[in-house]
Amino acid sequence: MVIYGVYIVSKSGGLIFNYECNVPKIETEKTFGYPLDLKLNYENKKIVVEFGQRDGVMVGHVLTAVNGIPATGRQLDDGRDVFDIINERENYPLSLKFARLRMTTNEKIFLASMFYPLFAIASQLSPEPRCSGIEVLEADTFKLQCFQTLTGVKFMVVAEPTQAGLDILLRRIYELYSDFALKNPFYSLEMPIRCELFDSNLQNLLEHVEKTGISNV
Amino acid sequence: MSITISAVRPRTSILDKSLSRGRGEVSLSCYALLFSELVQYCQNRVYTVPELQNKLAEMGQEVGVKFIDLLFVRERSYKREIKILNILLFVKSTLWKALFGKEADKLEHANDDERTYYIIEKDPIVNKFISVPKDKGSLNCAVFTAGIIEAVLNGCGFPAKVTAHWHKGTTYMVKFEDSVIARDKQLEDR
Numbered sequence: 001m002v003i004y005g006v007y008i009v010s011k012s013g014g015l016i017f018n019y020e021c022n023v024p025k026i027e028t029e030k031t032f033g034y035p036l037d038l039k040l041n042y043e044n045k046k047i048v049v050e051f052g053q054r055d056g057v058m059v060g061h062v063l064t065a066v067n068g069i070p071a072t073g074r075q076l077d078d079g080r081d082v083f084d085i086i087n088e089r090e091n092y093p094l095s096l097k098f099a100r101l102r103m104t105t106n107e108k109i110f111l112a113s114m115f116y117p118l119f120a121i122a123s124q125l126s127p128e129p130r131c132s133g134i135e136v137l138e139a140d141t142f143k144l145q146c147f148q149t150l151t152g153v154k155f156m157v158v159a160e161p162t163q164a165g166l167d168i169l170l171r172r173i174y175e176l177y178s179d180f181a182l183k184n185p186f187y188s189l190e191m192p193i194r195c196e197l198f199d200s201n202l203q204n205l206l207e208h209v210e211k212t213g214i215s216n217v
Numbered sequence: 218m219s220i221t222i223s224a225v226r227p228r229t230s231i232l233d234k235s236l237s238r239g240r241g242e243v244s245l246s247c248y249a250l251l252f253s254e255l256v257q258y259c260q261n262r263v264y265t266v267p268e269l270q271n272k273l274a275e276m277g278q279e280v281g282v283k284f285i286d287l288l289f290v291r292e293r294s295y296k297r298e299i300k301i302l303n304i305l306l307f308v309k310s311t312l313w314k315a316l317f318g319k320e321a322d323k324l325e326h327a328n329d330d331e332r333t334y335y336i337i338e339k340d341p342i343v344n345k346f347i348s349v350p351k352d353k354g355s356l357n358c359a360v361f362t363a364g365i366i367e368a369v370l371n372g373c374g375f376p377a378k379v380t381a382h383w384h385k386g387t388t389y390m391v392k393f394e395d396s397v398i399a400r401d402k403q404l405e406d407r
Contacts, residue, residue: 011366127320131359177345179246180346180348182250183246183249183250183346183347184253184346184348185254185255185256185257185260185347186347186348186349186350186353194350195348197314197346197347197348198348200334
């Protein structure tokens with residue numbers, strides 16, 4: 001009964017609303033010996049694992065601490081550069097902590113606008129004629145369900161893989177959108193949704209679903 | 218056998234029919250979308266928030282003026298109200314029922330000022346779907362309803378000013394003119 005996030009993508013493909021909750025925090029701390037078998041890369045002001053995933057440290061995880069000292073970007077809190085430490089043999093064995101950081105809003109916008117063309121491609125590639133597009137995307141750790149309205153707005157919800165009844169939830173979110181966003185005179189179409197009533201009602205709905213299950217909605 | 222079908226119906230215009238009650242139900246969504254358009258219409262024609270409030274209140278007044286005769290004929294069987302308390306109770310119950318289908322929550326008299334009365338409503342229907350953004354300050358779209366109340370009071374012979382405030386939900390502050398209070402006192406003394 002766990003919902004990880006709700007995303008709304010407008011007709012033109014931009015992310016207009018995102019709400020995340022219950023995101024599991026993924027962190028691993030491991031001790032490594034020289035030479036380091038992970039390939040690390042410095043990009044976007046973060047040190048990211050590029051290759052060599054093992055024992056829970058996956059590609060895309062960010063280095064957050066060395067020997068217990070937290071790191072920001074390339075620098076440790078005590079001023080030393082991380083790559084210098086990693087390249088010196090005498091510093092080993094080294095304890096490194098990796099974590100999957102939460103996405104920034106920019107990254108979310110970027111990923112959501114990537115979903116939109118995938119959706120369009122899928123509806124054309126389908127062997128069945130008159131296909132509607134991606135409805136459900138299932139992975140090991142999550143399930144993403146998408147509902148496209150008649151006007152082209154896409155509502156997406158990411159939940160745990162065994163969650164059922166997400167389409168009812170999506171229709172309720174659609175109702176909330178048509179009530180508190182579309183009837184608000186201060187909301188313009190295709191713009192990010194900044195309506196307090198919409199946010200609070202959505203949170204109430206998600207809490208209600210988590211406590212009592214989808215069939216009561 | 219000949220069948221004649223008359224294609225001419227007796228023409229009755231709407232003025233020949235009696236004042237019917239009509240169906241008292243309007244779809245909430247329909248109303249909310251119309252009101253949202255009204256607010257956007259006003260917003261496109263003003264530059265500041267107080268001007269927007271004035272414009273909404275004016276529109277409310279045009280609605281209120283038309284309500285007076287209709288309500289007194291239908292609900293009060295043609296009898297005028299002459300006391301302040303009665304007209305306020307009329308506003309709180311009959312007018313509200315005709316507009317929104319329910320009565321206003323509370324009617325209070327101010328402790329310090331005898332010209333001021335408060336009508337309090339926790340959840341006005343006009344504001345049900347509206348989230349005011351921070352840059353609009355203390356705009357309350359219930360000034361539309363305040364305009365309706367003001368027009369009704371002015372039209373019934375109780376000149377007053379009505380404003381809407383964010384207090385205990387929404388509070389409409391009704392400020393009567395001195396002449397009205399003086400006249401009411403005379404009525405009581407008699």
